[in-house]
Amino acid sequence: MSSGKKKLLINTDAGIDDAQAILMALNDPDVEVVAITTSHGNTFEHHVCRNVLRLLKMAGRLDIPVYRGAAKSLIGESITGIYYHGSDGFGDVSDPEAPELTHAESEHAVLAIIRMAKKYSGELILIQLAPATNIALALRIDPDLGRKFKACYMMGGNYEGKGNITNSAEFNFHSDPEAAAVVLEELSCPLYLVCWELCLKHILTWMIYKDSDHYVTADQLVMAIVLDREAVIKKEKLVHCDVEISGKHSRGSMIVSWPSPLQQPPQDKQQRCIHLILEINHDLFSEMLLKATD
Amino acid sequence: MSSGKKKLLINTDAGIDDAQAILMALNDPDVEVVAITTSHGNTFEHHVCRNVLRLLKMAGRLDIPVYRGAAKSLIGESITGIYYHGSDGFGDVSDPEAPELTHAESEHAVLAIIRMAKKYSGELILIQLAPATNIALALRIDPDLGRKFKACYMMGGNYEGKGNITNSAEFNFHSDPEAAAVVLEELSCPLYLVCWELCLKHILTWMIYKDSDHYVTADQLVMAIVLDREAVIKKEKLVHCDVEISGKHSRGSMIVSWPSPLQQPPQDKQQRCIHLILEINHDLFSEMLLKATD
Amino acid sequence: MSSGKKKLLINTDAGIDDAQAILMALNDPDVEVVAITTSHGNTFEHHVCRNVLRLLKMAGRLDIPVYRGAAKSLIGESITGIYYHGSDGFGDVSDPEAPELTHAESEHAVLAIIRMAKKYSGELILIQLAPATNIALALRIDPDLGRKFKACYMMGGNYEGKGNITNSAEFNFHSDPEAAAVVLEELSCPLYLVCWELCLKHILTWMIYKDSDHYVTADQLVMAIVLDREAVIKKEKLVHCDVEISGKHSRGSMIVSWPSPLQQPPQDKQQRCIHLILEINHDLFSEMLLKATD
Amino acid sequence: MSSGKKKLLINTDAGIDDAQAILMALNDPDVEVVAITTSHGNTFEHHVCRNVLRLLKMAGRLDIPVYRGAAKSLIGESITGIYYHGSDGFGDVSDPEAPELTHAESEHAVLAIIRMAKKYSGELILIQLAPATNIALALRIDPDLGRKFKACYMMGGNYEGKGNITNSAEFNFHSDPEAAAVVLEELSCPLYLVCWELCLKHILTWMIYKDSDHYVTADQLVMAIVLDREAVIKKEKLVHCDVEISGKHSRGSMIVSWPSPLQQPPQDKQQRCIHLILEINHDLFSEMLLKATD
Numbered sequence A, B, C, D: 001m002s003s004g005k006k007k008l009l010i011n012t013d014a015g016i017d018d019a020q021a022i023l024m025a026l027n028d029p030d031v032e033v034v035a036i037t038t039s040h041g042n043t044f045e046h047h048v049c050r051n052v053l054r055l056l057k058m059a060g061r062l063d064i065p066v067y068r069g070a071a072k073s074l075i076g077e078s079i080t081g082i083y084y085h086g087s088d089g090f091g092d093v094s095d096p097e098a099p100e101l102t103h104a105e106s107e108h109a110v111l112a113i114i115r116m117a118k119k120y121s122g123e124l125i126l127i128q129l130a131p132a133t134n135i136a137l138a139l140r141i142d143p144d145l146g147r148k149f150k151a152c153y154m155m156g157g158n159y160e161g162k163g164n165i166t167n168s169a170e171f172n173f174h175s176d177p178e179a180a181a182v183v184l185e186e187l188s189c190p191l192y193l194v195c196w197e198l199c200l201k202h203i204l205t206w207m208i209y210k211d212s213d214h215y216v217t218a219d220q221l222v223m224a225i226v227l228d229r230e231a232v233i234k235k236e237k238l239v240h241c242d243v244e245i246s247g248k249h250s251r252g253s254m255i256v257s258w259p260s261p262l263q264q265p266p267q268d269k270q271q272r273c274i275h276l277i278l279e280i281n282h283d284l285f286s287e288m289l290l291k292a293t294d
C-alpha cells in the first residue's frame, strides 16, 4: 500500500533557504512531498504562499497541494518587519507569471495537517522549517497528533545561547515561542532538532569552502538530514528542552537540560526528550547542497 | 428563514453556575440553543462534557448537539486542581443514568464554532462561560470569525483589581490568559463583558436577600443579560482592556484603559473596545434567578 | 529630652504637591521637620534638591538639613521623561536667587536615614512622598531600620487597578517597583498607605468644590493624615500588599490580598500587613488644604 | 606612597573555593589583601563571616579587616537552601576555636567598599567571588564607584547557555540577578568576567589530570587571573552582556551581545563592554592550584 518513498509534509515560511530545501526534496526520487503548508515568518503568509506556488510552478510540480496556515503567532503577534530576502521573502523579483493565491487549497493548513497525519498514520514525516504555529494549533485540536507522525525534523532554537534575531533567540522560535514550546513538549513522535549554532558552524565552513558571502543554510540542513540521516548526523544527544516565553531579554530562547558533566544523573524519565543534533558531516552536506543548487 | 429566536452558541466548563445559566436559556421561549461546546476549566473537559449531557438529558433536550473542545489552555497548561463544585464540577453526585461521552458529536468544538458562525452568519450569539481556549483557537483558524457573530457575552476578568483564584486574577481569565487576551483583542463583534467584581456585588446583595450561604451567580448573570440586556444592564462603558500574560503576581489579571477622569481625552481609535458592564438591576436579576431555580 | 513635637523625616521628589505637603508640615507648630531627603522621581534628583532648597529658603527654614539621595531606581532605571510640573518639577520658573546645590549636606540620604532612625529611635516618623529607592537601600544596609521608626506614611500604589502613569500603575510605585516591594515587605513599623484611587476621589470632589481645573492632592493628603490621623481617616483596612515587578502590562501595579468577602478567613499571620487607607474626611482635608495654600 | 603590591578588596560568600582563592592571594608576596567583605550566597551571611574569620585565623592574618555585608539580594530574596560544602559552606566541621563574629568590623561592607575605593582611588582591585549585592548597593550610593577601582575580576554568569543552579543560570548571578546586571552595566572600571563554562572546561581537564572526583575551581581561577593575568588568559573578547532578571526559565542567565560572525559590525559604542574570558592556560592554572593547595 505504501509507495516505499519517504512521505513528507513540509511546513514553510519560504524564504530562499526553505525553497532550496524543498527543491532538495523534490529532486530526490525516494521522497514524496505529500503537501506543503504555509506559515507567517520571514514575511507575511500571503507572500509565503505565493512563493511556494512560484517554486512549484518552476519545478513543474503544481500537483502538490498547498494549504494556507497561520498569519499570526499562537498568542496573536504579527510580524513587525520583513526579515530576510526582501519584502516578499524571495528577493522581490517581479514575476508576472506567478500563480494566483487561489491555486492554494481551501482547506486550512491546520486541518490538513490533522487529516493527513491520520490518513498516513505512522508514515508521514513532518518537516518544520517555519515558526511552529500551525503545528501547535493542530496539537490543540488533536492531542494525539504526535503519535501519528513517523518523525518530525525541525529547524529552530539554540543550544549555546547564541541568537540570530535577538542576542538570545533564534528566528523561528522567537517568531512564536509559545508554539515552539508546545511542539517540543507535546509532539510525541521522534523529534530531530537543528539549532542555530549547528547551522552557524556549517555557514562558517561553507564561506571558506566557497569563498562566498553570507549564505544561510539552515532549512537545507534539515532536509539533508531527512534525506540521509545516518550519514549526515555525526553526533546527537537526547535531551529535554524548554523555550522561554517571557523575560526582559530572553523571549524565544531555548534552554537545554544538559545532563551534568560532573555527575551524569539519569534524566528525569517524565520529561519529554528530543534528538538535539550537535555535529554533522560538513563535506557530505556541502556536496548535497552543491548538487541541489546546480 | 430565521426563526426569530435568539440563536445561542454556549461555550461552557459546567459547573453548577454554568448549568443554571444553560437552564435559563432552555426555559426561555425566545431562545434557541444551537449548540453547546465544552472546555477545560472548573474540572477536566471529560467531566464537563458528561455534566452537560446529564443536564440536557434531565431537561429532555439531548437533541442539542454537544461538541467537545480544548482539554488544555492555548499554551498547554492543564488544570492542576479541581476548583469548585466537587471533583466532577457537579457536586460528585453518582449518576448511573448519565449519558456516555459518545453522545457528544465527533466534530471538534473549534471546528463546530467556525462552521456554525459561518452557517448562521450575523445571527449567532456566542455565550462564553469558560476559559476562552476554544474561541481563541477558532480565531487563529478563521481570523474573520468575529464578524460572523451577532455578539458575544462573556464571563471573566476583573476591573478593580480583585481576583477570585489569585489575589489579582479571575478564574476564567487565569485558566487561559493568552486566550482571553486573543478574544478581547481579535473577536470583532460587539463584546459584553461581565467581570468578577460585578458578580461579587450581586452575590453580596443576594446573600442578604436569600439569607443564604455563598452562592456564585456569575454565569447566570451573563445569561440574564443575554435574555434581557436593556433591562438588566444599568451602566456600561466602552473601553479597551488588556490581559496580563506574565508577571510575578499578575498572570491573568485584566487591565482597563479607563478614560482619564481628569482630562477625558478621546480613546485611541485604533484600540479595540468592549462593553464593560458596571452596574446591573439587582432586583430584576434576582427575580430571574429565582424563577430559573424554582 | 523629646521636644514633644512630631519628628518628621521627609523623603521627596518635589514636585508642587510635595512642596505643599512640606509647607503644611512647616506651618504646624506641633511638628518638627528633622531632615529632608531627595529622590529621583518627577524630575532628576538635582532638580529635586534645588526645588527643596528654594522652598526652604522661601520659608526661611534653610536650617533644616537636606540630604541628597538616589538618582536611579534600585535596579538602575533612570527617568526617561519629565512627568509633571515642567522640566524642573516646579513649573520652570527662573529663580536666580535659588540656593546652590552645595547647600545640601555631604552625607548621602541613605546614610542619613539610617543614622537618624537610630538617633531618634522610636520617635521618628518617615514621610515617603517619592519613589521608595532611598528607603529600600537603607533597609538593605540596616535590616532593622523599620523597628526604629515610629511609623511610616507613604504615597503610592493602587488598590482598585487604576493607574496614573500606565493603565495599571501609580507613578511612585512604577518609578521603582522593586523598592516599593521591599518597603511594603520589610519596613516593619506601622505603615499607612495613601493610594492613587483615594487621591482621585478627593481630586474629583475638590474640582467641584473649587470649580477648578485639575489639581493633584496626593502628597498633601499624606501630610494631612500625618498631622491629624484620627480625624482625617474614616476607614482603613489592615492587609497584605504585593507589588508586581515584572509583567507585560503590570509592572509597578499593587496587588491587595483582600480578605474574602465570602468566607472571611483569618489573614495569614506570617504575612506583613499595612494600613491601607480607604476613606477620608473630605471636608476636613479640603479645609487643611485651603489653609496651607493661602 | 603605594607599596607597589597589588591591593585587593575581596567580596566573598566562602565557600571552599573562595577560601582557596583567598589563600592564593595571602600566599602571594606581591599582593596585599586590604579587606574582605562578606555576602549571602552559598550559605547565610553569618556563616560566611565565621568561615572567613576561621580562615584568617588559620593563616595568622586576623589583621585583615572583615566587613559584614548583605544578607539578602538587592530585591530582598533570601537563600532558600544550603547549596554547597555543607550547611555552613565549610563542610560543617566543628571548630570550637573559631573567632566570634564580633571580630568583624562594625562598619557595613557597603560603606567600607565606598570608603576604601575612595581611599585607594586608582589602585584598588575588586575581587568579586559572590553574589554581587554589596557592589550593586555601593554603586547606588556612590555612582562614581567604578572609576575609583583599578579593575574588577568577577566570577559569575555564563556565555553558552549552561547553568549550574538552574538549567539556564550560574549560581552567583542567579542568587542576585539584579545586582549582577547593575554591576555589568554601571561598574565602569575594566571588568574581567570568569563564567561558568570556562570553569567547567578546567574542571573536566583537572578531573582527568588529578584522577579526582568533582572539585570546583571557579573562584580560584579568578584569583589565578588576578595574580598573573597575561600568562593565564589565552583568549578574551570585549563584549556587552545583559542579565535576565525575569522569565519563566531564564532568571539569572547571561546574554552576550556577540559580534555577528557573518558581518562583524562595530559594537554599539554606547554599550558598556566587559572582558569576557574565553580560554585559559590550563597547565599554568593547574600548577598554581597545586601550589596553593599543598
Ligand SMILES: [Ca+2]
Pocket: A012, A013, A014, A015, A017, A018, A041, A129, A130, A219
Ligand atoms: Ca524557514
Ligand SMILES: [Ca+2]
Pocket: B012, B013, B014, B015, B017, B018, B041, B129, B130, B219
Ligand atoms: Ca463557567
Ligand SMILES: [Ca+2]
Pocket: C012, C013, C014, C015, C017, C018, C041, C129, C130, C219
Ligand atoms: Ca511626590
Ligand SMILES: [Ca+2]
Pocket: D012, D013, D014, D015, D017, D018, D041, D129, D130, D219
Ligand atoms: Ca564564591
